[in-house]
Structures are given as C-alpha cells and as structure tokens.
Amino acid sequence: MSSALAGDILDLTLEHLFLVSVAMGIAAALAIPAGILLTRRTFLQRWVLGFANVMQTVPSLALFGFLIPLPFLGGIGQHTAIVALVLYALLPILRNTLTGILSVDPAVRESAIAMGMTGRQLLWEVEIPLATRTILAGLRIATVTTIGTATIAAAIGGGGLGVFIFRGLASVDTTLLLAGAVPAALIAVAADRGLEWVEQKLSPV
Amino acid sequence: MNERRVSPLVSFRQVSARIGQKDIFSDLSFDVEAGETLVLLGRSGSGKTTALKMVNGLLLPSAGEVSIEGVPTTAWDLIRLRRRIGYVIQDAGLFPHFTVAANVGLVPRLEGWPLRDIDTRVEDLLTQIGLPPAQFSTRYPRELSGGQRQRVGVARALAADPPLLLLDEPFGALDPITRVELQQQFLHLRDKLGKTALLVTHDVREALLLGTRIGVLHHGRLVFLGGRAEFLKAHDKEVRSFHTCLEETWKETI
Numbered sequence: 001m002s003s004a005l006a007g008d009i010l011d012l013t014l015e016h017l018f019l020v021s022v023a024m025g026i027a028a029a030l031a032i033p034a035g036i037l038l039t040r041r042t043f044l045q046r047w048v049l050g051f052a053n054v055m056q057t058v059p060s061l062a063l064f065g066f067l068i069p070l071p072f073l074g075g076i077g078q079h080t081a082i083v084a085l086v087l088y089a090l091l092p093i094l095r096n097t098l099t100g101i102l103s104v105d106p107a108v109r110e111s112a113i114a115m116g117m118t119g120r121q122l123l124w125e126v127e128i129p130l131a132t133r134t135i136l137a138g139l140r141i142a143t144v145t146t147i148g149t150a151t152i153a154a155a156i157g158g159g160g161l162g163v164f165i166f167r168g169l170a171s172v173d174t175t176l177l178l179a180g181a182v183p184a185a186l187i188a189v190a191a192d193r194g195l196e197w198v199e200q201k202l203s204p205v
Numbered sequence: 206m207n208e209r210r211v212s213p214l215v216s217f218r219q220v221s222a223r224i225g226q227k228d229i230f231s232d233l234s235f236d237v238e239a240g241e242t243l244v245l246l247g248r249s250g251s252g253k254t255t256a257l258k259m260v261n262g263l264l265l266p267s268a269g270e271v272s273i274e275g276v277p278t279t280a281w282d283l284i285r286l287r288r289r290i291g292y293v294i295q296d297a298g299l300f301p302h303f304t305v306a307a308n309v310g311l312v313p314r315l316e317g318w319p320l321r322d323i324d325t326r327v328e329d330l331l332t333q334i335g336l337p338p339a340q341f342s343t344r345y346p347r348e349l350s351g352g353q354r355q356r357v358g359v360a361r362a363l364a365a366d367p368p369l370l371l372l373d374e375p376f377g378a379l380d381p382i383t384r385v386e387l388q389q390q391f392l393h394l395r396d397k398l399g400k401t402a403l404l405v406t407h408d409v410r411e412a413l414l415l416g417t418r419i420g421v422l423h424h425g426r427l428v429f430l431g432g433r434a435e436f437l438k439a440h441d442k443e444v445r446s447f448h449t450c451l452e453e454t455w456k457e458t459i
Contacts, residue, residue: 111298114261114371115312115361116288129302 005179008164013183016160019078019150020187023085024143031090032135035097036123045098052091060149063087064156081150081158088149089142096138100131133203140195147188151180212275214239214369214401215260220269222255222425229255230425231268239368242395242402244416246409246447251422253405257371260403261290273369288312291362291370291400295377297354299346305331305357306342312365330360334390352383359391363398370395372404376411388414409447412436421447 031052038045058066064084067074073083104127112126128135154162164180167173213236221231230252237243245253258264259271262283270277273286299308307314309330310323318326328338334356346354355375362370375391376384392415395402406412412419419436421429423443429436436444 105298105301107294107296107298108300110263111292111294112300114263114287114290114292116284116286116315118284121315126300 005175009179009183012159012161012163012180013187016147016150016162016184017187019081019085019153019158019160020143020146023082023146023150024089024139026082027086027089027093027142027146028139030086031093032097035094035135036101036128038094038098039101039127049091049095049098052094055087056091060084060088060152061155064152064158068156076157078153078158080156081153081160085146085150085153089146092142092145093135093138096134096141097131100134100138101127103134104130133199136195136199136202140192140199143191143195144188147184147191151184212272213237214274215403216270216272216275217256217259218270218272220256220259220266220271222252222259222264223267224255224264228425230422233269233425233427235420235427235430237369237401237403239401240399241417242404242415243418243420244412245403245405245420245422246407246412246416247405247422248407252425253422254373256422257373257403257405260369260371261287261292288316288365289367289369291365291367293355293358293362293370293372293375295374296351297346297358299354299357299361301346303345304342305336305344305346305349306338308346308357309360309364311361316365326364327360330363333394334360336360350383351379352387355379355387356390359387359394363394363400366398368401370400370402370404372402374406375404377406377408384411391415409450412447413451 034048038048055063064081067080067084068076074080108126108130109122112122117125150158150160151162151165153160154166161180161184164176168176168178168180215237217233217235220233222229222233233252233256235243245256247253255264259266259278260273262278262281265279270279272278273281273290278286300311303311306324306327310327313323313326327342331338331341336353336356341349341353346357349357355378359375362372376387379387388411394400402415404411404415413433413436416433418430418432420427421436421441421444428441429439429444431439437448439445
C-alpha cells in the first residue's frame, strides 16, 4: 500500500467520522426530546412516527438526490449529506425513546405520582433513568446504520470513505473499494462495541 | 355557643366515578375518622381501588366531592396533598433504580428535608420494620424478597410522617406466612404511630384483622358499613358471601 493511499484513508476516515458524529449529534438532539414530547401528546404519535417511517423507506441514494435541488437544506456537499443522514437516524432514536418511556412499569409511575412527584421530577428521576437503556440502544442502531449510509454521501460531494467506493466502482479497482469498505466496517464494529459498553455502564438497573 | 366539630379526615359525599364510558360507582358516601382503620372490602371490579385513588387525587370524582381535612380534592394543591398521604400498593411499586434508602427517603427529599434528617429518618424506619439499615439501605429492590420489598413500601409511605395511609391490597402478593407477619407488623406500627388508614382488600380475614370498621362494596354500592361485630351479624347477601369464605370448609373433607 502506497503511503499516499494510507494518507488518503486517514483523511477520508476522519471526514467520515465527522459526517457521522455531526449527523448523530443533530439527530439525537431532535429525536430524544421529540420522543419524550410524544409520550405526552399521544395524538401526535401516529403522525411523527409515520413521517420518520417514510423517511426510512426512501432508498438512500434517492434521498440524497432529492435533497440536491432544495434551497437551504440541499445542494452539493457535506451539509446536504448531513441532512440526509439525520433524516435516516431519526426513526430508531425516536421509536426507542418512545418505547423506553412508555414501557416504564405503570405501578412505578403511579407510585411516583402518588408520592407527590411533579411532572418534571417524574420525567427526570423516574422515566428517563428507566428508559436510558432503551434510548441508548436506539442511538446505537442509528449510529451503526449511519456509518454505513454515510458512504453514499460521496455521491453528492459529501466526502467520507464513500469517495473510495465510488472511485473503485468507476475504475473497477478492488483495492480502492476495500480502502473504503474495510475502514467503514471497522468503524461500525467499534461504534457498536463502544456504545454497547456505554449502555451497560449507564443503565441504572 | 357554637360547638366546633372536628371534620373527618376523609369524607366522600355522593361521589360518582366514571372512567371512559363505564360507571365504576355512583352516589358513594362515607367518612374516615382520624385514628380509625377503615377497610373497604369487595371483589375485583367492585370499585374499591377507584375509591382509594380518589383520596390522593390520582382520580377525581365525576360528580360529588371527596374532601380531605374538610377541603375538596379539587381545591387541594395535589402535589402537597399527596406528600401528606402515604401510599402502599401490591408489589410495593418501589423505584427499581433507587436503593432501599433512596426509596424510603423519597418524600422527605422531595419536601427538602436536610440530608442528615433524611438519613436519620430512613435508618429509624428501616430498623422499625425489621430490616437492619447496615445490611439493607444500599440494596436495590431486585435484591429483596417480596416480603422485604413490601416492608420497604410501608416504610416509604411512613417516611414523611403523613397523618393518613392508603393501602391497596398491600399484602396480597405475599405467601401466607409472610402475609400474617406483615399484617401483625402493620397493626403494631399503626397503633404505635397513631395513623389513620384506608385499606382496600378482597380478603375478608384481612378486613377483620386490620379494620376497625369495614365497608363492603358491591357493584359500586356500599352495601354495608360498620364495625367487626356488626359485620359478622349482617344479613346483606354480599356480606353473607364473605361470611362463607370464613367457614373452614376443609374440615369436612378430612
């Protein structure tokens, strides 16, 4: 392996990590509060989950393509790629947040209310701690998927390890393909293990 | 001269409960006087748990009025009201992510007691219910037996020294030996601490053991309300079905 290729791998891996971290940060910041809000507004559940579901079903290459002509969100480059990745990551986080909070034992919730907890105390001291494990599992699924999907970002000039893959496809060069696919797979495995560890550490029971 | 009458601690006045389309009960009236233990006895679906939940405002009446210390629940600040009423349910409903000490000390903490006072109170209560603090305060609920969990549930309800206790089938999920132990302990604590209690059960023996008065609910109607002796002499059909449960039928089979 030439040192030029090694240098490219490092650069594109860092770019890939950047895409994924920013997208996951935004997705978590949107989906966790939205999931909590949905537990309080049952009538919205169908609509919001429906939207997130539809986003998941759009083929990823097509979704990147649809975003290109949009003003502000779209165009060519990294920010469009991040918007698409966020849209993909929303559903697993949203659904797990909702499930995690709704599956808190009703007897425990009732006790908390009967002990005189305020709504805020019920949320922060009982519901969120008891849902932590499920919420983190959602984040883990979303992260691992996003690491894979982010390789498609290269198709719209978003950079990342996908650059190797598309270049390898175009020139039928297996080395280039592997230079993109192997690091992406390794990052995914590492993220999976790392987040699983965090899950174990943070789960309260 | 006006004679000042102490109003009952809890008072139901023509209370109706409707959940969704279903009438749980209507026109229910009774009082719980300070110092007594009123047991509401009834089958599943008789409306007894619904009545209990109206006392601490977990449910509000669809008609009529439930008053605590003379003030209707609709006029109470419910957070304040609930912190003045101990609540014990079947299987205890302990917080699985809190230690025993944190579970017991919850209401004092919510009420902003100084940490030292909370610690002292928790230790004192754990000792009283027979769970040595040195051994139990740092355990989690999953590390306790059913009987121990229920004891912690009772201690948690007593923590902020509320004048009134609500108990919903508190000993229902326990094996018979543990149940009798806990019932005896409850009697002892109640008399020592002078608490008023409203307890809901389907177990007629428990009603006779713990109740200073017994109310029988049947299909959302209070078909009997009176002392233990009256209960045993009463002729109402539902009360007589409970009498049957007291007969020791196994004697004839051996």
